[in-house]
Amino acid sequence: MPTLSVAIVTHNEEANLARTLASVTWADQIVVVDSHSTDRTVEIARSFNTTVIERAWPGFAEQKNFALAQCTGDWLLSLDADEELTSELQQEIQSLLTKQPAAEGFYLKRRNLFLGRWIKRGGFYPDAKLRLFRRSAEATPSFTVRPVHEVIHFTGSTATLHGDLIHHAYPTLSDYIEHMDRYSSLGADVLVAKGRTSRSLLTFITTTALIPALTFVKNYLFRFGFSDGREGFLLHLYHAAYTSWKYAKAWEKDRQ
Numbered sequence: 474m475p476t477l478s479v480a481i482v483t484h485n486e487e488a489n490l491a492r493t494l495a496s497v498t499w500a501d502q503i504v505v506v507d508s509h510s511t512d513r514t515v516e517i518a519r520s521f522n523t524t525v526i527e528r529a530w531p532g533f534a535e536q537k538n539f540a541l542a543q544c545t546g547d548w549l550l551s552l553d554a555d556e557e558l559t560s561e562l563q564q565e566i567q568s569l570l571t572k573q574p575a576a577e578g579f580y581l582k583r584r585n586l587f588l589g590r591w592i593k594r595g596g597f598y599p600d601a602k603l604r605l606f607r608r609s610a611e612a613t614p615s616f617t618v619r620p621v622h623e624v625i626h627f628t629g630s631t632a633t634l635h636g637d638l639i640h641h642a643y644p645t646l647s648d649y650i651e652h653m654d655r656y657s658s659l660g661a662d663v664l665v666a667k668g669r670t671s672r673s674l675l676t677f678i679t680t681t682a683l684i685p686a687l688t689f690v691k692n693y694l695f696r697f698g699f700s701d702g703r704e705g706f707l708l709h710l711y712h713a714a715y716t717s718w719k720y721a722k723a724w725e726k727d728r729q
Contacts, residue, residue: 478546562636577629595698661722
């Protein structure tokens with residue numbers, strides 16, 4: 474039977490990691506690459522009989538690629554420390570490994586939680602991510618190196634599984650605001666590197682005000698984000714603000 478390795482990168486994830494690891498205890502190998510956490514992350518990881526490697530943080534893609542490179546299984550599953558496989562998805566993957574799958578890589582539907590609520594509309598579900606793939610010389614998986622929103626580069630055939638991957642993304646508003654502040658700075662670096670900064674007043678107003686407003690209208694109204702209650706309203710409102718911050722920070726960096 475083919476073997477499965479799970480790769481997870483961590484930094485101060487004691488609030489999430491046990492839940493994530495509990496959902497993959499049946500895997501043949503679990504590799505946790507930790508960037509010198511100061512909480513109980515490493516202790517929790519070792520309590521689940523994982524392979525723990527402590528390594529300085531080089532960036533999202535680089536750390537995830539390093540974690541994948543430490544895996545020895547025939548199949549690789551890349552997870553974030555705040556993600557959890559539903560029992561349905563666990564059973565589906567285990568069943569998949571007993572057969573000869575038609576595809577070499579599989580997208581997992583991600584169920585994003587905001588303030589504890591599953592956000593079903595507004596473009597936040599199914600939010601499918603390519604996370605499970607067969608190791609082979611012809612279709613070697615790796616994350617594309619970029620400052621933020623890293624994605625898998627994979628040349629093999631793909632399909633989508635039915636079970637959900639639960640993303641415990643933002644349990645509090647403070648978590649979301651802190652996360653978006655950090656990600657908007659990284660996104661601004663990408664914009665500056667591509668020369669996409671707001672050098673004219675019209676472009677500045679368009680990118681920091683008009684585009685965020687249209688983003689909110691599109692996701693909240695036309696993609697039915699309003700059906701997710703107060704949580705949906707706040708998420709789409711603050712997501713629009715994140716878009717504004719990203720372009721404003723790019724402008725600020727370019728003028729320095």
